[in-house]
Amino acid sequence: MSREVDEQTPLLRAPDSERHTEEQDVEPERTPLPWRQLATLLVIQISEPLTSQVISPFAPQLIRDVGVTNGDEAQVGFYVGLLHSLFFATEALTIFHWSRISDRIGRKPVLLIGLFGLSISMYCFGLAKTFWGLILSRCFNGALNGNIGVMRSMIAEITDSTNVAEAFAYLPFTWSAGTTLGPLIGGSLSHPAERFPSLFGNLDFFKEYPYFLPCAVPATVSALCWATTYIFLDETVKTSTPVTKLFRPRKESGSPASSVTDSPISSSSSVSSDGIQPDNSDKPLPLRGVLVPRVILASSSYAAIALVDIAFRTVQPVYYATPVSMGGLGLDTPTIGTILAVLGMGIGVCQIFFFPRLYYLMGPRNLYMFCVFTYLPMIALFPILNSMAREQGLSSSVWVCICLQVATTILASFAYGVTPIYINASAPNKASIGATNGFAQTLVSIMRAIGPAAANSAFSISMENNYMGGNLVYYIMAGMVSLGIFVSVLLPRQVWRD
Template identity: 50%
Template sequence: MTRAKNAADVPNVERDGTVAVDEETPLLEVVVAGHGRQKKKKMTPLPWFQFSIVMFLQLAEPLTSQVISPFMPQLIRDLGITGGNEAAVGYYVGMMQSIFFLTQALTILHWSRLSDSIGRKPVILIGLSGLTISMYSFGLSRTFWGLVLSRSLNGALNGNIGVIKSMMAELTDETNISMAYAYFPIAWSSGSTLGPIIGGSLSKPAERFPGWFGNSEFHKKYPYFLACAVPATYSLISFVVIWVYLKETLPNPTPIRQYLTKRQKKPTSKLSKALDSQDPGQAGISHSLPVSGEASEGPNEKEHIPLRSLLTRRVITAAGNYAAISLVDIAFRAIQPLFLSTPIEKGGLGLPPHIIGNLMSVYGIMNGFLQVFFFAKIVDRWGAKKTFIGGMISAIPAFACYPLLNMLARSQGLSNLVWILAVTQILISIGMGLCYGSVFIFIAAAAPNRASLGATNGLSQMTVSVMRAIGPGVASSLFSLSIAHNLAGGWLVYYILIGVVVGALYAASFLPKRLWAQAP
């Protein structure tokens, strides 16, 4: 075989010798620059033991967030704060969902940047402590403000999402990162499956299981404690597992005592000036996605950079699209239990909490199946950008199913056709799950250097938390307004949210066809 004479003769290699990684380029194929031919690097085996512990840890997050969804509308009714006004339930449910993400948005960047210094493990342990305490408190709350305080504590102390993503990137390289993101959603899907089942099945146990709990005054007084205690206890068990078995992935973390001592001194660094003199596009990429030969570690790879220097075009683009899909997805998930629990004559399906929990668990099962068996193949075949856009498009028919379901229920009752369409809507909505793994790849590539990986994930997660704080409240309020005032036949909320999807698709067009390389 004749070797190519220069870089121009090598597929996907630019004239300057850098590798052009198109978004259609398979993630597991790497061009070996200077060799004149395209090779497929052997995939590095995943560190399964540590990877499994991280997935075990990740399960705590969806369990605690999803367990309250099936019974939250009924809990608001039980508190009596709506005065019997059914249309007002959506306002309070949306507020409760938003509080978690609002407090998380205020703190998650701090936790992620802290993990870049003291290590991932200490921050994760703090987050698990917060989840445990807040969920027990939520189950014991009997007032609206008690619920608000518990959810606020849940969000403020939990910075694990961004830290886990940084740890994921540190456990993988360019040959196995897509495979890792294919398996990683197992935890979220399992939590999305088990959470609603637990919340729907174990709420009000004295009424649902009178033989076991009928004589328990405690469970009559605190009807939602048992449902909340399960994820709280899981978080407590996770704390012990992480403490004993998880290995730190951050190289040379600063001991906490030494870190606190250093914080008292004024830090000095010339890095920000050096970065300001560069084109942001030349700042490099995360070590997780090197695209030519061996990953090189420049002089600034271990330097912590200021927040201002993180705001490069690539980080803003990746974080913005992550925020966009999160807004669309959280709006859909916020409306779902409201719609399912609202009486048919008011615009919903009028289902009880345990049926709602079972329906919502179908999403977790099918989403996990799709992610594990097809995500890596889809991204490898179509590229991260096309996968992201395709997943976003699926939100349009998913939202359109809401008014169609109510229309059928009004004319036929809860017929077989209604149930088939309800399951079909859930299956369509699975497409949105493909967007997350795709955008995570862009975020990992957008990090200016290795030391800023946690900060980049934290910044991205902060924007997402802001959207998730806004999304449930706005979507639930629009749902209540549409019903209360019969706006557009009670369907105005769906028209508006489909418009939001169109706007998100426009934002997706700014994602590059070429994955950010060291010299784009």
């Protein structure tokens, strides 16, 4: 149908491409952030980094105390990496299922289960006297924890394209608050009977369990977060299924029953050949419908940066604690805790003030690529610092380089603000955001299980056998960075828009 033409109709029409450019130049009005819900999620999130990072300063000494290395200092790094890896290995087995369940029964019940698991497992970790006790508590922690994927899904559901970058900038802030407070708590409260004899010197319990106090603090915080979630958090899945219905036997009918255990094969008839479901956007898709190419690519970007980051983060405290003669810096536990705390605080502050601006200025792909490249100088500083310490001791120039390494780590952390935006935009439909985040978090958990064990094992082997001058681990970590660079090239310049 032709348009009506009158005396006000322009004689020459602008090409479609020009009109599209003009529309893009008009910046839409930014939607205010839903602060009540967002603030509740930020409070909840602090529990996870707090519980994961509190063990970092004292983990090397804890491994020595339980006697699993039989006095072999070169094996400390391997067992520390194993402790970190076990949490993510068990999380990888369950987190996708927790995320899919959250699409059905709602986000809030899954968050409550995860917070309960964090609290109980940390109390158990502080009471463990054997290496097997430490392993069981970490596995219990990972198996019940599906919180991070669910929280990312909730943020996507309470925001839109105009404020999503700002919202995800605050998410790393609370994560960084946890990574800041965690090392401070772990470094200052371990062995309280020795550090604070006037308060704890007469209590035999803290002499028998010297690591219970730093573990009890995040365990109690998780319990308080459980109460906060139960009271203040609003459910975002409006058509959630009652939990009791999941355990009832399905009735035989002509159509497949709608339950979390629906078979992907039996439900795949509603999914088109390209993996996108055109209709039923209010219903969660089966697994086959979720695993479309753009979901896999977005999830891979998250997994790639997580692999590099977790390898760096687990080697960093072990490297700081290792004697200079064996390739490290020989720092004590409180100093390590302070460095890690400053790093966490810097990440949180810089995320809030600089990430949204850089995101809109550089674009998501360019910012992600820049962050990945930043890991190369961070890794290169490890052997440089050891060489300087061998020649000069812990001189002022060594501390300047440590500060430089902390600064580059802060820059690299901006990648964690980019990846959830890609992941949520890649979801095939709104009802499958939880499953999409769950799949991404599963890949990340696998990488975080591989990264610490691989990096710290390589660190131990490098020290024992002096492979590549003791620098084998740094070449391996550089190879991990190259994987992230490859993924960054495949990402679209802007996030997908349906």
